[in-house]
Each structure stands twice: as C-alpha cells, then as structure tokens.
Amino acid sequence: AQTVTQSQPEMSVQEAETVTLSCTYDTSESDYYLFWYKQPPSRQMILVIRQEAYKQQNATENRFSVNFQKAAKSFSLKISDSQLGDAAMYFCARWGSGTYKYIFGTGTRLKVLA
Amino acid sequence: GAGVSQTPSNKVTEKGKYVELRCDPISGHTALYWYRQSLGQGPEFLIYFQGTGAADDSGLPNDRFFAVRPEGSVSTLKIQRTERGDSAVYLCASSRGGGVAGNEQFFGPGTRLTVL
Numbered sequence: 210a211q212t213v214t215q216s217q218p219e220m221s222v223q224e225a226e227t228v229t230l231s232c233t234y235d236t237s238e239s240d241y242y243l244f245w246y247k248q249p250p251s252r253q254m255i256l257v258i259r260q261e262a263y264k265q266q267n268a269t270e271n272r273f274s275v276n277f278q279k280a281a282k283s284f285s286l287k288i289s290d291s292q293l294g295d296a297a298m299y300f301c302a303r304w305g306s307g308t309y310k311y312i313f314g315t316g317t318r319l320k321v322l323a
Numbered sequence: 324g325a326g327v328s329q330t331p332s333n334k335v336t337e338k339g340k341y342v343e344l345r346c347d348p349i350s351g352h353t354a355l356y357w358y359r360q361s362l363g364q365g366p367e368f369l370i371y372f373q374g375t376g377a378a379d380d381s382g383l384p385n386d387r388f389f390a391v392r393p394e395g396s397v398s399t400l401k402i403q404r405t406e407r408g409d410s411a412v413y414l415c416a417s418s419r420g421g422g423v424a425g426n427e428q429f430f431g432p433g434t435r436l437t438v439l
Contacts, residue, residue, distance in 0.1 A: 213365075215365075246430075251432060252412060252414075252432050252433045252435075253430060253431075253432050253433075254366075254414065254416075254430035255430075256427055259427070300365050300366070302365075308379075309354075309371060309378070309379065310356065310368045310371055310379065310382075311356075311358075311366070311368065311428065312368070313358075313365030313366045313367070314365050315363070315364055315365050316363075316364070316365050
C-alpha cells in the first residue's frame with residue numbers, strides 16, 4: 210500500500226521553542242520525493258520543504274529542516290524558533306515517479322503558544 | 324494570474340443538484356490536479372490532467388464525478404446528483420509539468436462544497 214502516516218493529530222509548542230512533527234510512509238517505488246505542506250485557516254496549501262529520496266543530505270529551509278531516514282521510511286519536520294505564524298495544519302506528502310500524484314497524510318495541527 | 328484561483332470559494336447546494344467547480348491554473352502550467360479534502364483529513368487525489376487529457380482519473384469516486392480541461396488551461400470539476408457525502412473542500416493544483424519528477428504543485432484556496 211502506498212500510504213503516508215502522521216501519528217500526531219495535534220502538537221503544541223511554546224513560541225521560540227523547537228518542535229518536531231512525525232511522518233512515516235510506505236512505498237514500493239525507488240524514485241520518489243517527500244514534502245511538507247502548511248495549510249493555514251485560509252485553506253491555501255503552502256510548500257514548506259521538499260526532499261528527494263535519492264539524496265542522503267537532509268533538506269533545510271531557514272527555520273525548517275527534515276530528518277529523512279530512508280531505511281526506516283521516516284520523514285520528520287523540525288521547526289526551530291517557532292513563531293505564532295507557524296500555527297497551521299501540516300501535511301506530509303509523497304510523490305512517486307510511477308504515479309505523478311501526491312499521497313497526503315492526515316495532518317498534524319500545530320498550535321504555537323505565546 | 325499570479326496564483327491558482329478557484330471559483331466559487333463556497334458553494335451550498337441541495338441533495339440531487341448538479342454543481343460545477345472551476346479552477347484557473349498558473350499560466351503556462353501544463354499539469355493540473357484536483358483533490359478532495361474532507362474534514363479532518365488530508366487532500367485525496369481525484370484526477371490529473373496533462374494538457375487537455377486526463378492522464379489519471381483513478382481517484383474519481385464514481386461516475387457522478389467528471390472533469391474537463393478543453394483548452395489545456397481552465398478546468399471544471401462537475402458533480403451530478405450531489406449527495407451529502409460529497410460535502411468537502413475541493414482543491415485544485417497546477418505544476419509546470421506533471422511528468423517531471425517532484426515538480427512542486429501550487430494549490431488554489433479551494434472551493435468548500437456543502438450539500439444539504
């Protein structure tokens with residue numbers, strides 16, 4: 210089965226602190242990409258970070274970084290120095306070369322406490 | 324336009340009615356996707372267009388759902404004989420080329436469909 214699992218329905222973090230959101234996936238494809246998307250209440254999905262599966266180096270984008278464990282099929286997102294604007298739903302997604310479509314997880318709601 | 328736009332932003336209809344949801348992709352993007360997002364869930368793939376043709380419609384739940392993209396730009400998702408279970412947010416996304424590995428998809432704000 211080609212699935213993406215986010216086991217944390219909701220997470221909270223204090224402003225300026227660090228939080229990690231978990232994601233695991235299942236795939237039979239060798240060529241795939243992993244993404245984290247942010248969805249604020251406006252519903253607009255915004256790309257946070259992406260990781261090519263063939264790259265061993267973890268992707269980073271300013272305060273956002275990933276811990277990609279290919280053998281374990283794990284792809285967690287770390288947000289450093291959390292800001293109030295980071296509060297949103299976060300979706301992990303997988304794109305495979307054999308399917309050309311995203312498979313999304315069920316999402317994690319992140320709350321940032323002032 | 325600068326981004327993907329979808330109209331209407333909200334649509335309320337009665338059970339059994341026909342609805343059309345429109346998506347305007349980013350200019351020049353050849354790939355267009357439709358997703359359905361139910362409450363508390365992640366987006367679920369419905370259909371993918373490459374140009375004018377539907378390259379993959381495996382996500383359409385049944386034959387009440389149909390989508391077109393006649394000129395390779397604007398797309399319309401059509402739902403016949405709507406049911407209460409069709410209530411969801413319908414998201415559209417476009418990318419430069421669906422066949423290119425890992426191309427970023429740019430999402431519209433979605434249409435919230437409510438079937439009474």
